Amino acid sequence: MAVPPALEQQLCFALYSASRAVTARYRPLLDELGLTYPQYLVLLALYERDGRTVKELGEELRLDSGTLSPLLKRMASAGLLRRTRSADDERSVRVELTDDGTALRARIADVPAGLFRGADVTVEEIADLRSRLQDFLARIG
Template sequence: MREEDYLRLDQQICFSLHAASRAFGGLYRVILKDLGLTYPQYLVMLVLWEHGELPVKKVGEHLRLDSGTLSPLLKRLETAGLVRRERSARDERSVLVGLTDEGVALREQALRVPRRISAATGFDVTEILDLRSRLDKLTDALDAAALEETPDHE
């Protein structure tokens, strides 16, 4: 490949990932409409369905979101009656987030979402697991590279 070809849009892995992410977003928007959730709200619900009540900070760690991004999501989910937030009795600085009965019940409806997404990809289970594993490996490598590029890193 010629040097200038590296600057072509169709040669950028970041753009391929961006385009795939946008395509997923569009499909999730349609599928999640029945649940009354946006994709970021769905991710919060996935964490809570899996782990139960958690400090907001832990939810953010699972989703790689800062509190400034996560707080409005939680507020909308709370307004919708799906989650509740309350200060921790053990640590006043910590806010716990947990599911309401409605949030727990929504899980049943959400069970069909992964199957619909999986079917839409056209991939079999092995291909999906392989892709996810490779993307996780890519994420780890990029996180490590970003840390190395940070000026404060020694």
């Protein structure tokens, strides 16, 4: 009978563990802003291009509408963004930053600098890892 590789030899476990560790480092920084990690990602996407549809945000963030819609609803309730139905297509919902959501931009800009403060990792190592992971993701789809 074949024996699977040990847990520590599994790529999936290394990626899962690294993702959890990085997200945990974000938590205190985002708590100060009153944001969750997924909310942070939504804001980053909207800072790049405001006025996207829910579908476009979902594609970029790799989130399905069942996950994204409640998240956007909570952010709208918090006054960070507004959701409006398209006049042309009632099924399409456009997401735009409010003044409060836009005002967070300057504070969010400080998050990456604090992320690995005190960790034994360089900016170059982070950039290299990110690049390699993006390439890997593009190859596996």
